[in-house]
Amino acid sequence: MPLPEFRRDPLHHVWVVFAPERQRRPQDYAPAVRNAETIDPFAEGNERLTPPEVFAIRKEKTKANEPGWNVRVVPNRYPALRVEGQLEASPVGLYDRITAVGAHEVIIEMPDSNLALEDLPVPRIAEVLTAYRERFIDLDKDTRFQHIYIFKNVGPSAGASLAHAHSQLVALPLVPPAIEGKLLRARAHYETKQRSLFADILHTERTDGARLVAENDAYHLFCPYASRFPFEMAVFPKRHHPDFASCAPNELLYLAEVLKFALLRLNAVLEKPGYNLLLHTAPLRRPNTERYASTRYDYSWHVEIVPRFNSFAGFEIGLGAYINTIYPEEAARFLRGEAHA
Amino acid sequence: MPLPEFRRDPLHHVWVVFAPERQRRPQDYAPAVRNAETIDPFAEGNERLTPPEVFAIRKEKTKANEPGWNVRVVPNRYPALRVEGQLEASPVGLYDRITAVGAHEVIIEMPDSNLALEDLPVPRIAEVLTAYRERFIDLDKDTRFQHIYIFKNVGPSAGASLAHAHSQLVALPLVPPAIEGKLLRARAHYETKQRSLFADILHTERTDGARLVAENDAYHLFCPYASRFPFEMAVFPKRHHPDFASCAPNELLYLAEVLKFALLRLNAVLEKPGYNLLLHTAPLRRPNTERYASTRYDYSWHVEIVPRFNSFAGFEIGLGAYINTIYPEEAARFLRGEAHA
Numbered sequence: 175m176p177l178p179e180f181r182r183d184p185l186h187h188v189w190v191v192f193a194p195e196r197q198r199r200p201q202d203y204a205p206a207v208r209n210a211e212t213i214d215p216f217a218e219g220n221e222r223l224t225p226p227e228v229f230a231i232r233k234e235k236t237k238a239n240e241p242g243w244n245v246r247v248v249p250n251r252y253p254a255l256r257v258e259g260q261l262e263a264s265p266v267g268l269y270d271r272i273t274a275v276g277a278h279e280v281i282i283e284m285p286d287s288n289l290a291l292e293d294l295p296v297p298r299i300a301e302v303l304t305a306y307r308e309r310f311i312d313l314d315k316d317t318r319f320q321h322i323y324i325f326k327n328v329g330p331s332a333g334a335s336l337a338h339a340h341s342q343l344v345a346l347p348l349v350p351p352a353i354e355g356k357l358l359r360a361r362a363h364y365e366t367k368q369r370s371l372f373a374d375i376l377h378t379e380r381t382d383g384a385r386l387v388a389e390n391d392a393y394h395l396f397c398p399y400a401s402r403f404p405f406e407m408a409v410f411p412k413r414h415h416p417d418f419a420s421c422a423p424n425e426l427l428y429l430a431e432v433l434k435f436a437l438l439r440l441n442a443v444l445e446k447p448g449y450n451l452l453l454h455t456a457p458l459r460r461p462n463t464e465r466y467a468s469t470r471y472d473y474s475w476h477v478e479i480v481p482r483f484n485s486f487a488g489f490e491i492g493l494g495a496y497i498n499t500i501y502p503e504e505a506a507r508f509l510r511g512e513a514h515a
Numbered sequence: 516m517p518l519p520e521f522r523r524d525p526l527h528h529v530w531v532v533f534a535p536e537r538q539r540r541p542q543d544y545a546p547a548v549r550n551a552e553t554i555d556p557f558a559e560g561n562e563r564l565t566p567p568e569v570f571a572i573r574k575e576k577t578k579a580n581e582p583g584w585n586v587r588v589v590p591n592r593y594p595a596l597r598v599e600g601q602l603e604a605s606p607v608g609l610y611d612r613i614t615a616v617g618a619h620e621v622i623i624e625m626p627d628s629n630l631a632l633e634d635l636p637v638p639r640i641a642e643v644l645t646a647y648r649e650r651f652i653d654l655d656k657d658t659r660f661q662h663i664y665i666f667k668n669v670g671p672s673a674g675a676s677l678a679h680a681h682s683q684l685v686a687l688p689l690v691p692p693a694i695e696g697k698l699l700r701a702r703a704h705y706e707t708k709q710r711s712l713f714a715d716i717l718h719t720e721r722t723d724g725a726r727l728v729a730e731n732d733a734y735h736l737f738c739p740y741a742s743r744f745p746f747e748m749a750v751f752p753k754r755h756h757p758d759f760a761s762c763a764p765n766e767l768l769y770l771a772e773v774l775k776f777a778l779l780r781l782n783a784v785l786e787k788p789g790y791n792l793l794l795h796t797a798p799l800r801r802p803n804t805e806r807y808a809s810t811r812y813d814y815s816w817h818v819e820i821v822p823r824f825n826s827f828a829g830f831e832i833g834l835g836a837y838i839n840t841i842y843p844e845e846a847a848r849f850l851r852g853e854a855h856a
């Protein structure tokens with residue numbers, strides 16, 4: 175079986191990771207039939223069904239890989255990236271190749287099979303965010319990695335393959351194109367204006383107000399001006415910082431509060447839609463990489479929540495543009511509870 | 516109701532078209548229940564159910580908007596873009612806005628409700644491609660438009676909302692980011708090498724051979740080195756030209772042949788998967804727009820066929836990168852018929 179690798183061609187210039195561990199036979203590409211009776215590998219008591227945990231928040235005197243945990247982080251059993259191996263980047267004629275060294279982990283958000291993240295009390299959601307931060311700090315030590323990204327797929331429309339509440343973490347040996355673009359634009363904005371792009375967006379949203387959904391002591395929640403998805407929301411911290419891992423415990427509590435609010439409002443307005451939650455932070459800062467040295471002032475970590483109703487179709491895939499059917503000003507009115515269907 | 520518009524923010528820098536014509540109430544965002552009993556608006560005899568046709572290939576002595584056609588092009592009843600109105604680009608504080616002036620048309624590929632494009636004989640598929648070309652030539656006259664794109668969504672996994680075989684055309688008042696990127700990279704390649712990127716990719720694929728699927732007198736069919744999707748295929752013309760509309764009738768016949776072959780092979784290997792077909796051509800060349808003047812040598816129109824098995828999930832949406840589970844070398848072996856599951 176060929177080794178996993180990243181590939182890029184000079185026409186599309188996007189990285190594709192080939193994950194032969196996940197490879198199936200052609201007939202298996204037909205949509206999977208979900209069997210509701212299958213055993214939940216993430217439930218309490220089934221710890222032996224996952225690889226050994228790399229982090230957990232546990233009740234006192236409980237042992238690793240046994241019951242008694244609130245949050246549990248394990249390597250993905252079907253990883254897109256492998257921790258083992260040397261990092262090696264090379265040309266293949268016109269094309270580019272990098273060995274798919276990295277980490278692919280699952281953050282199991284709770285022992286219960288039937289609850290959603292937003293059903294947990296705020297301090298329990300903060301424990302999930304604490305697990306995110308601890309994994310950032312630990313994986314930052316591995317100098318082969320350039321970028322860490324945490325995301326959550328909820329519901330089949332958002333690409334989820336397991337119903338038990340979980341998030342995924344990937345540590346990558348490169349900075350992906352969408353992140354590179356955001357960094358470069360934020361840098362250019364700072365160099366032109368001597369102001370953070372994130373601060374300027376928040377200033378604009380607070381001045382206008384039509385797209386604001388909520389705020390607490392540490393965060394603003396709003397529907398972006400150019401929302402790609404219906405009812406898309408962004409969470410920007412009031413204290414801008416490139417690294418999510420810089421969050422203090424009380425900042426994680428406030429983040430838990432605003433995420434819970436956002437997801438509950440989404441459920442109330444749209445009857446539990448599928449969604450992705452995306453946690454964006456700056457690429458890992460490495461000694462001698464000047465490239466991201468200045469992100470201290472010009473970039474900020476942030477969260478995006480994107481409800482998923484329609485498949486990506488030929489328009490989105492071919493153009494990198496989006497069709498949205500509701501203006502964010504109207505979505506925000508529904509999410510604030512001022513409009514009713 | 517607010518007017519349709521394109522919006523862009525400086526962080527993501529992608530254009531989003533807001534299409535209030537397509538707007539629904541929040542409860543309507545739940546997945547639509549398909550009713551197999553509903554009337555097919557694209558079937559022969561139901562011409563009154565669509566807006567009046569803008570082009571058709573008809574049997575002699577039949578009248579517009581009556582039965583007797585092979586291919587019929589009509590405006591989309593739920594357009595993302597409107598033909599009426601002035602083109603106006605303006606800043607909105609930090610953000611960008613363009614009126615959503617454009618065309619959004621449907622190419623109804625056949626009168627029959629139950630056949631797929633690949634079921635038609637090659638000359639009939641060439642008639643569909645002729646309709647594409649005629650609409651390119653006609654819409655190119657409208658100087659408000661910058662780019663024309665034709666795509667096809669087949670199956671729910673690929674975003675199709677109607678089963679009757681059809682393609683869609685959009686004429687846009689801007690060049691979308693994915694197209695801009697391809698153009699810039701092809702230009703840079705030409706300036707460095709004095710060779711077309713498309714010719715160099717074809718040379719590489721013909722020399723290697725592992726990813727080639729088929730060829731005829733006018734086209735090569737291959738699985739790209741960095742295929743984003745399992746069993747993705749590209750069709751490159753042997754005669755590179757920026758404009759699809761430059762195709763002669765026999766080039767459309769050869770294209771029909773290679774597309775029919777590709778789709779039949781896909782069906783044979785994967786049991787009729789959902790897919791998108793994407794027809795990429797250079798942006799419309801306008802007097803006084805130097806920007807794309809040199810595309811004569813450095814860019815070529817081309818077709819991509821992307822089977823769709825999985826939803827876009829948090830990985831793809833957040834990073835602009837892809838996970839693929841089969842190497843193109845292996846996909847090509849299946850598509851050539853050398854490997855069997």
